[in-house]
Amino acid sequence: MKIFFYDVAVPLPIRHCFTYKSDQLIRKGSRIVIPFGSRKLIGIIVKKIVPDEVIKKDKSIKYIDSVIDQFALFENSIFDTIIWASEYYHHPIGEVFQSFIPTSLRKAKTNIDIDESLVNNSIYEIEEVDKKFGLTSYQSKAVNRLSNLKGFKPALLYGVTGSGKTEVYLRLTEDLIKKKKSVLILVPEINLTPQLLKRFESRFKGEIGLYHSKQTPKKRLNTWLKAKFGKINIVIGTRSSILMPLKNLGLIIIDEEHDQSYRQSDGFKFSARDVGIKRAQEEKIPIILGSATPSLQTLRLVQEKKYKKIDMLTRVDGKAPPRLITMDINNSNMEGGIAEETVDAIKATLKKNEQVLIFINRRGFAPIFQCGQCGWVAECKSCDSNLVYHQNKNRLICHRCESAYLANNSCPECNKKDFYFHGTGTERIEEILSNTFLDTPIIRVDQDSTKKVGSMDKIIQDINSADAAILVGTQMLAKGHDFPKVTLSIILNADNGLISPEINALEKISQLLIQVSGRAGRNNNLAKVLIQTRYPDDINLNKIKTGDYLSFAMQCLSKNKKIGLPPYSAMCMLRCSSPTQKNNINFLNKAVRELNKKSDLSVIGPLPSLISKSKGNFRHNVYIQANQKSQLNRILKRLIKELSDWPESKKVKWTFDIDPIEIN
Ligand SMILES: [Zn+2]
Ligand SMILES: [Zn+2]
The missing domain is CATH 3.40.50.300 (P-loop containing nucleotide triphosphate hydrolases)
Structure with missing residues (x-):
């Protein structure tokens, strides 16, 4: 009987394949059942291997139990792309395969009839x-x-x-x-x-x-x-x-x-x-x-x-895009993040029977719920983040782990009943505006209002069939949809994006402002976007304001080239988490020492994440930057080989985040 040997990827956080054998010839990319310790797992055939004498005689190599499908799940270019992705992102091969297997085929042995x-x-x-x-x-x-x-x-x-x-x-x-x-x-x-x-x-x-x-x-x-x-x-x-x-x-x-x-x-x-x-x-x-x-x-x-x-470069309707206008709010009367002048602009728009879109990058009512007597602030028990008050549910919700807490009647520290809110979310804007504009429909679009399947469809219909109305929403509202009756868009807190230390903050805020302006004023030449700001003289804001995204982006690009930031360098975060800070620091310090032996590499850390604790685990990062992607790739490959044997790496969960979109 001829025996074939295979490299098999298993759906576990393990960075190498396992060798199995079978008397059947099995195509790569096929699903198979394998014994793994005391368990049965579904593995994917990665390749048929030519066994040397050692492998042939190795009694510990087990037989594949069975081949599940009559066809290979992953073929040709898709198979090759998965192998590439596992190497490029330095992620365990079995987990990469797993993430592209339709859920129903991941566990149960579902038989497929090809009819x-x-x-x-x-x-x-x-x-x-x-x-x-x-x-x-x-x-x-x-x-x-x-x-x-x-x-x-x-x-x-x-x-x-x-x-x-x-x-x-x-x-x-x-x-x-x-x-x-x-x-x-x-x-x-x-x-x-x-x-x-x-x-x-x-x-x-x-x-x-x-x-x-x-x-x-x-x-x-x-x-x-x-x-x-x-x-x-x-x-x-x-x-x-x-x-x-x-x-x-x-x-x-x-x-x-x-x-x-x-x-x-x-x-x-x-x-x-x-x-x-x-x-x-x-x-x-x-x-x-x-x-x-x-x-x-x-x-x-x-x-x-x-x-x-x-x-x-032209709109289908032949109209000019809405103008972006900054509004200096340094001397304005504010309520819940909305300036008095903004309220006047809303009034004027509604009067013309047109719609207003208000963008705010936070859902819920208020991001900080605090005791006015002793200063206690509601925080999540398992994450290092403030709880966001959601008035509709009367709950305090953690936006990291989605844990919900009852909003207490009295302070858990001092027992007084004197709570107040800081900051603003979609719910609060909705409430403030509904007190001012009693007869105007206010439509909120965020994760909470669109949970049910089809609810977004319904909301879009409501918006399009309404006359004067106010739409309040998060990113969701800023993306892709057309609202022909909107002639005034308002951005409440663009400043966060302008002063953010994130590497791609300017790219993100300029995209957001231009995208929001794109939602409005189809078929209307007078549509405008109002940007509330405390930095009306900001040089970047004034460039974005011209509406010429491309020339702003090209300026960002040449600046990044000069100082060697992405896309002109390769970046990676080594992220780790564990129940104790010490484990994280020990592991990352060792990794940093190892990385510092290589030249031409910029290594920063270990530093705690912005959210330094999440779901009960502490999180720390090391930031790694190289001139070339290929160079970074080589160095990480070597590093992974070494650190897999360290006792320090067994005590933490670590991953690489290649081309990260956030570096905190
Ligand atoms: Zn208190
Ligand atoms: Zn939490």
């Missing part, structure tokens, strides 16, 4: 009536140039807000569908999927796949299988769908490519945009990165002629 319903190709008929509006000259140029891309070609579709990027995506999809190819379209937020799906469904008669984490595991698996076996050729999804298996994939579209939601920050930390670019390279297909506020990373690659850039 007609999965295999028969959908026929997509084009609804010609849906194309009644002509394209702008920018749109038709973009469609022409993008549909001529051959092979691996990343292209930035730089379209100002309202320039009609979606129509370009629809035309390109039509072109590929006619060539019997598939298209994968990613958006940063689940909330943006319904409207995009609707646009695609009115253009194409045929099944369009949807894939995101709010769906049931059964639904997700269904889409995944139909895509894999050829029934579906168009899939719209969020970051978890970036490795969606699609037959004959012809194009990947990453809409709003600058959006930080493409970055997964828990567990396997990766950027779906960057994984998508790698996948396109493996598949030798074009990838389109769409944005009105492209990331510095993408702009650098455009500047170096590695990516193409296609411009759409």
